[in-house]
Amino acid sequence: xxxxxxxxxxxxxxxxxxxxxxxxxxxxxxxxxxxxxxxxxxxxxxxxxxxxxxxxxxxxxxxxxxxxxxxxxxxxxxxxxxxxxxxxxxxxxxxxxxxxxxxxxxxxxxxxxxxxxxxxxxxxxxxxxxxxxxxxxxxxxxxxxxxxxxxxxxxxxxxxxxxxxxxxxxxxxxxxxxxxxxxxxxxxxxxxxxxxxxxxxxxxxxxxxxxxxxxxxxxxxxxxxxxxxxxxxxxxxxxxxxxxxxxxxxxxxxxxxxxxxxxxxxxxxxxxxxxxxxxxxxxxxxxxxxxxxxxxxxxxxxxxxxxxxxxxxxxxxxxxxxxxxxxxxxxxxxxxxxxxxxxxxxxxxxxxxxxxxxxxxxxxxxxxxxxxxxxxxxxxxxxxxxxxxxxxxxxxxxxxxxxxxxxxxxxxxxxxxxxxxxxxxxxxxxxxxxxxxxxxxxxxxxxxxxxxxxxxxxxxxxxxxxxxxxxx
Amino acid sequence: xxxxxxxxxxxxxxxxxxxxxxxxxxxxxxxxxxxxxxxxxxxxxxxxxxxxxxxxxxxxxxxxxxxxxxxxxxxxxxxxxxxxxxxxxxxxxxxxxxxxxxxxxxxxx
Numbered sequence: 001x002x003x004x005x006x007x008x009x010x011x012x013x014x015x016x017x018x019x020x021x022x023x024x025x026x027x028x029x030x031x032x033x034x035x036x037x038x039x040x041x042x043x044x045x046x047x048x049x050x051x052x053x054x055x056x057x058x059x060x061x062x063x064x065x066x067x068x069x070x071x072x073x074x075x076x077x078x079x080x081x082x083x084x085x086x087x088x089x090x091x092x093x094x095x096x097x098x099x100x101x102x103x104x105x106x107x108x109x110x111x112x113x114x115x116x117x118x119x120x121x122x123x124x125x126x127x128x129x130x131x132x133x134x135x136x137x138x139x140x141x142x143x144x145x146x147x148x149x150x151x152x153x154x155x156x157x158x159x160x161x162x163x164x165x166x167x168x169x170x171x172x173x174x175x176x177x178x179x180x181x182x183x184x185x186x187x188x189x190x191x192x193x194x195x196x197x198x199x200x201x202x203x204x205x206x207x208x209x210x211x212x213x214x215x216x217x218x219x220x221x222x223x224x225x226x227x228x229x230x231x232x233x234x235x236x237x238x239x240x241x242x243x244x245x246x247x248x249x250x251x252x253x254x255x256x257x258x259x260x261x262x263x264x265x266x267x268x269x270x271x272x273x274x275x276x277x278x279x280x281x282x283x284x285x286x287x288x289x290x291x292x293x294x295x296x297x298x299x300x301x302x303x304x305x306x307x308x309x310x311x312x313x314x315x316x317x318x319x320x321x322x323x324x325x326x327x328x329x330x331x332x333x334x335x336x337x338x339x340x341x342x343x344x345x346x347x348x349x350x351x352x353x354x355x356x357x358x359x360x361x362x363x364x365x366x367x368x369x370x371x372x373x374x375x376x377x378x379x380x381x382x383x384x385x386x387x388x389x390x391x392x393x394x395x396x397x398x399x400x401x402x403x404x405x406x407x408x409x410x411x412x413x414x415x416x417x418x419x420x421x422x423x424x425x426x427x428x429x430x431x432x433x434x435x436x437x438x439x440x441x442x443x444x445x446x447x448x449x450x451x452x453x454x455x456x457x458x459x460x461x462x463x464x465x466x467x468x469x470x471x472x
Numbered sequence: 473x474x475x476x477x478x479x480x481x482x483x484x485x486x487x488x489x490x491x492x493x494x495x496x497x498x499x500x501x502x503x504x505x506x507x508x509x510x511x512x513x514x515x516x517x518x519x520x521x522x523x524x525x526x527x528x529x530x531x532x533x534x535x536x537x538x539x540x541x542x543x544x545x546x547x548x549x550x551x552x553x554x555x556x557x558x559x560x561x562x563x564x565x566x567x568x569x570x571x572x573x574x575x576x577x578x579x580x581x
Contacts, residue, residue, distance in 0.1 A: 037489060040485060051476075054485075054488070073503070120509060
């Protein structure tokens with residue numbers, strides 16, 4: 001076995017899943033982890049026993065990590081709210097995520113710093129989901145004071161089987177605030193300075209590009225290039241879910257790959273040596289990861305891309321399974337609860353199925369022996385789409401109660417257009433910075449492609465048996 | 473299952489031990505973190521009821537000259553008690569700027 005990290009990532013995930021389904025006391029998990037660690041040290045010179053003990057240790061480490069994540073400090077905001085509170089809560093904090101607009105309410109995550117109840121003011125911590133009437137576009141890291149009702153989410157189930165309370169908890173959110181009013185504080189904005197820099201870059205990009213695009217194209221540009229889905233029309237989103245192509249509206253590995261490609265190509269113009277080009281691509285990818293909000297698929301893709309680039313730099317071929325395992329461990333060590341997040345599951349399952357299923361079917365169908373290059377390319381594209389669909393089929397049926405046989409064919413048509421749209425989006429940004437007169441023409445091409453994408457998708461879901469609504 | 477060299481095993485063990493210690497430390501920090509609470513004073517503790525304040529009370533405040541204090545009391549005697557703080561603007565000598573300086577010093581019960 002060349003990829004021990006795959007086993008480590010699998011065992012670690014198993015440990016998290018175990019403590020997610022069985023209630024284990026933290027002390028017990030800690031004690032077991034400590035015992036297995038001792039045994040691992042004792043069997044350091046015996047390969048087989050060491051492997052068993054190290055796996056058991058990683059398993060208990062996964063459980064401990066999840067239990068520890070659920071332990072909240074005394075000052076956590078969810079521990080300070082009471083049921084019989086008549087005065088409104090006042091929460092001071094800074095905006096963590098861009099706001100999304102739904103039913104004329106803006107929703108975003110706020111990192112709480114202070115909580116005031118009546119004349120008592122507590123220093124607090126923890127993230128809360130804030131709802132406020134109207135389209136409020138607060139900039140990230142902006143420091144604000146909100147006043148309103150604060151409560152814990154209910155455990156009622158929605159259409160799928162996942163509880164909303166659990167869903168929020170996996171995101172580290174234990175409280176919801178229905179804000180009545182807000183005001184800005186005089187203090188400087190908070191948050192990581194790199195993140196603030198990236199968000200300023202994002203705002204600058206919007207200012208440079210949005211004047212050239214229509215409303216719908218702006219929303220598609222924001223979603224596919226900048227990772228901001230707040231303005232995607234609900235109908236377009238639902239139609240893309242039905243055709244199984246909604247993944248193109250989310251920034252993922254595909255976009256990260258395009259960014260790496262563009263950066264490397266751009267630096268090639270300056271005739272820089274290969275190693276310098278690759279080294280410069282790494283910070284660019286990290287900045288792009290922050291610009292798009294560092295969602296799980298982007299973090300996964302960025303980590304994998306950095307490992308592959310690093311592999312090139314030290315002249316070692318990166319193992320795709322090991323890279324995927326490192327990305328999983330990177331995310332799960334920081335937030336073990338992400339294992340239960342749909343974004344994490346879909347992102348990793350699609351990549352895993354592409355790298356596991358696709359080569360095997362390709363070999364079985366002997367596509368490599370085909371003489372026509374075009375037929376080979378077409379079949380390869382179809383197989384990649386099929387592999388991703390087959391891998392994520394059960395998750396989509398479970399979470400979205402939808403089964404779309406049209407997905408494989410739809411992706412064959414939609415993905416190339418989405419690729420062109422993404423390239424066009426980045427071209428608009430480059431033109432906006434370096435050669436403004438070209439921006440208008442790039443924007444027109446973008447409009448054309450966006451309209452093509454929407455129309456093809458709408459036609460596809462009108463096919464008989466294109467999709468079925470199911471209840472699992 | 474998988475084979476690691478002796479050095480690789482040591483590195484893996486070192487990293488995992490560090491992770492376990494880190495988890496333990498994080499847990500200890502969480503359970504021992506103190507809850508910082510501050511009691512904010514009530515309006516009645518730091519402000520003056522403008523309808524009950526006498527000349528001495530008013531003179532004790534910053535931003536109020538003896539003349540202005542007399543004018544406030546005069547206004548109150550003539551017009552009756554203040555119904556809201558905005559009414560302060562009707563006192564001769566209190567404009568928008570001075571009102572903003574004074575409004576935080578008083579309350580109305």
